[in-house]
Amino acid sequence: MLHAALGRMTSGISPAALALAWMDWSLHLAQSPGKWARLCDKAVRKAGRFGDYAARAAAGPAAPCIQPLPQDRRFDGAAWQQWPFNVIQQGFLLNQQWWHNVTTGIGGVAPHHEQVVSFVARQLLDMMSPVNFVATNPEVLQATAQQGGMNVAKGLAHVADDWWRLLTDRPPAGAEDFVPGRQVAATPGRVVLRNRLMELIQYAPATADVHAEPVLIVPAWIMKYYILDLSPHNSLVNYLVGRGHTVFMISWHNPGEADRDLGMDDYLHLGVLAALDAVNAIVPDRRVNAAGYCLGGTLLAIAAAYLAGRRDARLQSLTLFAAQTDFTEPGELSLFIDDSELxxxxxxxxxxxxxxxxxxxGAFQLLRSNDLVWSRLVNDYLLGQRQPMNDLMSWNADATRMPYRMHSEYLRRLFLKNDLFEGRYRIDGRPVALADIRAPLFVVATESDHVAPWKSVYKINLVADADVTFVLTSGGHNAGIVSEPGHRGRHYRRARRSDGDTYVAPDDWLAATPARDGSWWPAWADWLEAGSTGRTAPPAPGAALGPAPGRYVLER
Incomplete structure (x- = not known):
């Protein structure tokens, strides 16, 4: 009870974990005089660079003495290149670079503790950025002068509206324009199975005949399934149906307190395996192309290994979207995962x-605080400009809860102990092994994924004893997967490793695999269809328990 109360005050951040990281860093820094000398030298040289730049900038336009990081777009505006704001932003960037030197590269500090200290320092610096203050943000000053302060009035109205929505547990402004079953999650279909954990949706055929093997999609239970069935133009489900596939989708129940004891085995048996049984009943005597996204992909990999260990060959193929099976390098999410935090x-x-x-x-927002926190606060509250809501943003705000037992098992068994990849994950008392999977794999990773880094996803090549087609696409964890044909600026890399081929390191794979313009969706559909046994009449729909998108997707 004490920890629960403490966690509410700290937004789930463990003070003990922060203290351990700070002690590790500070004690090793204290006994590193060579590091002190280098930091002093850097401080003096940066001060000299800054003084020189400030003098040149006062006299007229001057070349910057430091450039922002590639992903940092805060100072791109022309107003930031004018005196004195150019001097302010250059001073901030030099200071930011120096603090990165302070918090990294100290011998003896545990890598996890170094990452935590560096992350906290970055958060504090982002908070104190000159972008966030009226007096030091030229764009806000210009807007205030031009609009006679109306931007501030609009910003205050946005603050009041956001607080009201927060207190009344309502979705963000604009989300009412993207309602599942209307504007999004609108592909026609019916619910053909419902249990306490999920609904199974069967989508109506859109072609006169269909590919013989159905597709079963397992989304992550941390999100509503319709990330894969957004608006009609960018719906992966709609695209597959239009290509002649019979598509089934799991829609997870949004758990409450009564579901606290649902565990990983429940998600396996009541989720993936129950859905697979239902698909086999509706489309008998056919193997199934199974696809899983994020946590759903990890669960699907567990299910595939479990079935392979039982000599169950119902899976025709296995597709993983941004799904990790090895968790030794899970990216910045590992900042929030250690024994103290858990x-x-x-x-x-x-x-x-x-x-x-x-x-x-909140954890995901902190990983990209510049884009998801501070830039939004500046635009909404200081400039008075709300970014228009779109389908992906609305979906992102429509999250689901995690049952106590399941989430604990998931984080400890997979993230912390890496039981699945190392062969210690047990189902029904028996270990499952990814190496048992023989179905061909199509694995998709995204270049800028901060949830499932692509090199971590690539590690499936270390254990898979099967044919693996690996695709690396542009974009992040969500936008890289929702990458419909015609989406401007998209590209991807694709290469196949046949069973028996030697392993290729990820950097070597990247260097040897050329980029292709366009969406990866057609490449995946072509791959599915190459393994099809032909086309047939659409199967009869299963027993109707209601139209898609069903009940569970509407739960709050």
């Missing part, structure tokens, strides 16, 4: 029976 998180979930959506969303 102990606190488990006690928070024990108290309420689940992990709240805001707690999970």
């Amino acid at each position: 102990d606190l998180l488990e006690d928070i979930m024990w108290r309420q029976g689940y992990l709240q959506t805001r707690q999970m969303a």
